[in-house]
Amino acid sequence: MAHIHYPRLTHLALHVRDLDACLRFYHDFCGMKETHRRQSGPQTIVWLAEPGRERDFVFVLMNGGEDLHLGERDYRHFGFALQSRAAVDALAERAGQAGCLLWPPRNEPFPVGYYCGVKDPNGNQVEFSFGQPLGPAAGPSPAQTQSQSQ
Template sequence: MAKPMTPVFTHCALHVADLAESIAFYESYCDMKIVKEHGEGKARVVWLASPGAEESFVLVLLGGGPERTQDADDMTHYGFGVGSRDDIDRIAARAKKDGCLHWEPRDYAPPTGYLCGVKDPTGYIVEFSYGQPLGPHQG
């Protein structure tokens, strides 16, 4: 009897309001790059990846989606690890200046660590964290 295949988490797809704005946000705030794309106009789909993760995990952006709203106490998000607490403070200061800071920097008990939340152009919340036992910058 063959061993069952274990599913592997490979991508997260987001329907975004403005594809160009969203690409710019993820390139600028998250250092992601376009690794694949297909279609054109409203049917354009873009795959973005973090450096070194191009073959293992991508963020798929599809244009033409609705704006999103999220209450400040709603912890629905996806996250990026960074190398230091200072990185969190810099990202939060930039997001505050840009008008897209959702959660001020704060400490949480392990394994959550130090984090802030930033709204992307559609309204999805992106967490930036330091001190979590995940990713390349494990705390």
């Protein structure tokens, strides 16, 4: 039987107005590190990755974009997992002090968990969560739990 190879998500590209402010945000709030930078005429292109995931998934930030203005009910966002509820609280506190907290920590039923929202300098919404079945602090998936109990 032949193996089916599906596409794999490797990067997300953002065209931003203030490249330096966005680089600082994703470094300071998300722990992302610059892994690549190049110039193409007036365009600066920077790759950011979480430590240890440099070959797995990157944000590509490019200068020359416009600020994003999302509607009040537009919930599109990037999601980052944190290791605890206390880490969500601490990040929300820092974001509040920095003036970029969108919504304070709240708890929702599984699979949403405990989370807060922050706005990056370009207007993108970023969620920081604990308790979702995603990320390094996630427990086994419901399918794994079910197969282990059989």
